[in-house]
Amino acid sequence: MLRTHTCGELRIADINKTVTLCGWVQKTRLMGGLTFIDLRDRYGITQLMISDSVSDKEGYARECVLKVTGIVIERESKNKNLETGDIEIKLQHIEVLNTSITPPFTIEDETDGGDELRMKYRYLDLRRNVVRKNLELRHRLAIETRNYLDKQQFIEVETPVLIKSTPEGARDFVVPSRMNAGQFYALPQSPQTFKQLLMVSGFDRYYQIVKCFRDEDLRADRQPEFTQIDCEMSFIEQEDILQTFEGLTKHLFKVVKGIDIPKIPRMTYANAMKYYGNDKPDIRFEMKLVDLKATTSGKNFKVFDDAETVIAICAKGAADYTRKQLDELTEWVKRPQIGATGLVYARVNTDGTLKSSVDKFYNEDDLKNWAQVCEAQKGDLILVLAGSEDKIRKAASELRLEMGNRLGLRDKTKFSCLWVVDFPLLEWNEGDPNLLASLAGRWHAKHHPFTSPKPEDIELLKTNPGNVRANAYDLVINGVEIGGGSIRIHNKELQAQMFKILGFDTEEAQKQFGFLMNAFEYGAPPHGGIAFGFDRLCSLFGGADSIRDFIAFPKNNSGRDVMIDAPSEISLEQLNELAIKTTI
Numbered sequence: 001m002l003r004t005h006t007c008g009e010l011r012i013a014d015i016n017k018t019v020t021l022c023g024w025v026q027k028t029r030l031m032g033g034l035t036f037i038d039l040r041d042r043y044g045i046t047q048l049m050i051s052d053s054v055s056d057k058e059g060y061a062r063e064c065v066l067k068v069t070g071i072v073i074e075r076e077s078k079n080k081n082l083e084t085g086d087i088e089i090k091l092q093h094i095e096v097l098n099t100s101i102t103p104p105f106t107i108e109d110e111t112d113g114g115d116e117l118r119m120k121y122r123y124l125d126l127r128r129n130v131v132r133k134n135l136e137l138r139h140r141l142a143i144e145t146r147n148y149l150d151k152q153q154f155i156e157v158e159t160p161v162l163i164k165s166t167p168e169g170a171r172d173f174v175v176p177s178r179m180n181a182g183q184f185y186a187l188p189q190s191p192q193t194f195k196q197l198l199m200v201s202g203f204d205r206y207y208q209i210v211k212c213f214r215d216e217d218l219r220a221d222r223q224p225e226f227t228q229i230d231c232e233m234s235f236i237e238q239e240d241i242l243q244t245f246e247g248l249t250k251h252l253f254k255v256v257k258g259i260d261i262p263k264i265p266r267m268t269y270a271n272a273m274k275y276y277g278n279d280k281p282d283i284r285f286e287m288k289l290v291d292l293k294a295t296t297s298g299k300n301f302k303v304f305d306d307a308e309t310v311i312a313i314c315a316k317g318a319a320d321y322t323r324k325q326l327d328e329l330t331e332w333v334k335r336p337q338i339g340a341t342g343l344v345y346a347r348v349n350t351d352g353t354l355k356s357s358v359d360k361f362y363n364e365d366d367l368k369n370w371a372q373v374c375e376a377q378k379g380d381l382i383l384v385l386a387g388s389e390d391k392i393r394k395a396a397s398e399l400r401l402e403m404g405n406r407l408g409l410r411d412k413t414k415f416s417c418l419w420v421v422d423f424p425l426l427e428w429n430e431g432d433p434n435l436l437a438s439l440a441g442r443w444h445a446k447h448h449p450f451t452s453p454k455p456e457d458i459e460l461l462k463t464n465p466g467n468v469r470a471n472a473y474d475l476v477i478n479g480v481e482i483g484g485g486s487i488r489i490h491n492k493e494l495q496a497q498m499f500k501i502l503g504f505d506t507e508e509a510q511k512q513f514g515f516l517m518n519a520f521e522y523g524a525p526p527h528g529g530i531a532f533g534f535d536r537l538c539s540l541f542g543g544a545d546s547i548r549d550f551i552a553f554p555k556n557n558s559g560r561d562v563m564i565d566a567p568s569e570i571s572l573e574q575l576n577e578l579a580i581k582t583t584i
């Protein structure tokens with residue numbers, strides 16, 4: 001080893017030891033004929049002292065790499081903010097292992113580098129404590145996940161990365177095959193079919209911390225390649241999966257954050273939509289959506305009378321919102337992303353009087369009814385949206401979250417977990433931009449085509465497919481979908497029926513998924529599973545909104561790696577070898 005200690009290690013008990021440290025220069029200061037250098041490595045910062053002013057400052061510029069030897073001495077002015085702050089090293093020898101040109105941004109917790117610059121020089125960004133700590137958290141979560149699952153008899157099995165493209169689900173990333181001209185592999189959107197095949201093989205309990213790939217439009221919490229904790233179990237029912245992965249969730253919170261999570265409540269998808277307008281409700285706060293249609297009808301207020309849906313939320317303690325704040329909130333709900341046409345409000349004043357923005361149509365008694373239905377008390381503010389059901393429930397959900405933010409109800413250090421269960425099996429695809437256009441105007445599997453309908457709803461598949469519920473569940477934490485899974489179909493006929501409903505003819509289904517249906521003929525056990533979004537789990541534990549800083553080398557919003565400049569063009573020679581014809 002080039003060093004005897006790390007830069008985070010030395011304490012008062014080490015005084016008088018001769019030590020050798022290696023690291024990067026964080027800072028150099030000249031003071032009263034002495035030179036002080038802060039030397040940094042992954043473990044911390046140690047102050048070096050040279051009892052001379054160093055003339056060759058170039059050699060000790062920021063970020064150059066030093067190997068230093070000296071004696072540990074007690075510091076005169078101690079630094080309480082540094083774990084090594086009681087000591088410093090009186091240097092006897094310095095060796096410059098490598099020089100550094102001036103970095104494009106400061107390597108500090110609060111850096112002056114913007115996003116794009118940090119990503120271009122990600123290897124420098126990763127020197128910053130805050131980013132490195134995120135990756136240490138990720139490592140800890142991975143280790144503890146493995147510990148827990150190993151104890152529960154799960155085995156980690158690697159599944160292939162070059163697989164076959166399927167038209168179901170999101171868009172695939174594809175890889176041309178040189179040895180099979182004109183043919184393509186696809187990168188897995190998840191190891192779904194492989195983990196089911198492992199159950200047919202009798203593996204019983206499988207997991208994998210695995211990269212998955214989806215060619216979707218990107219958002220802050222999406223990356224084209226991301227990581228899942230992917231799991232599957234045999235001879236189980238939904239309840240067993242919920243228990244096992246509630247166990248994993250509790251274990252991770254306990255050992256990584258020291259938090260005891262109480263029993264995770266459950267909510268049906270139907271109730272989540274009804275009370276929160278959302279299939280991943282943030283239940284750190286109440287503020288449920290209230291149906292105000294019946295209460296507001298027949299008072300000649302055309303906007304409410306004509307609306308399919310009138311929904312209210314009650315913002316506790318917000319009756320003192322000023323006119324200006326309410327105008328601003330009205331503009332907020334009218335933004336295209338929210339899509340409401342306006343916002344009606346009613347204040348329940350602290351003196352018990354009620355005042356609304358539609359006083360012309362509703363007298364105080366009417367407003368008292370509103371307050372009663374909304375369970376509003378003195379000091380509360382009722383906010384009302386009206387319009388078509390699909391639009392307004394979604395808008396009300398957004399408004400609820402926004403009010404939650406404004407009222408400080410979404411504390412990042414508090415965690416509320418929730419199982420959402422009984423998802424619909426199918427949804428009608430009007431033309432989802434994340435799916436191939438050819439799939440529009442068909443039923444689409446809400447979870448995926450291997451999800452089992454609830455046995456009691458199987459009959460409805462023929463008559464009313466939209467009402468069939470699935471044995472599918474999501475784990476939601478603080479309004480973020482952290483995990484999702486289902487009990488699978490393990491019967492060839494039912495799987496074939498499902499493909500038919502999804503619009504595949506028998507030949508097409510056989511071509512795409514024949515390997516799975518054939519496997520089901522060789523004794524497939526009842527099975528089910530779940531996958532956790534590992535990047536999101538890490539960012540949630542780290543108290544961040546974006547997953548990007550929990551991934552060592554992430555892509556930007558256009559799916560580009562700006563550091564290595566990918567994707568990039570390939571040579572004509574490569575294209576020819578791959579038998580790909582282009583217009584260039």
Ligand code: ASP
Nearest residue numbers: 190192485486529530531
């Ligand atoms: N493969 C599924 C997904 O990626 C998870 C599961 O059903 O286990 O969402």
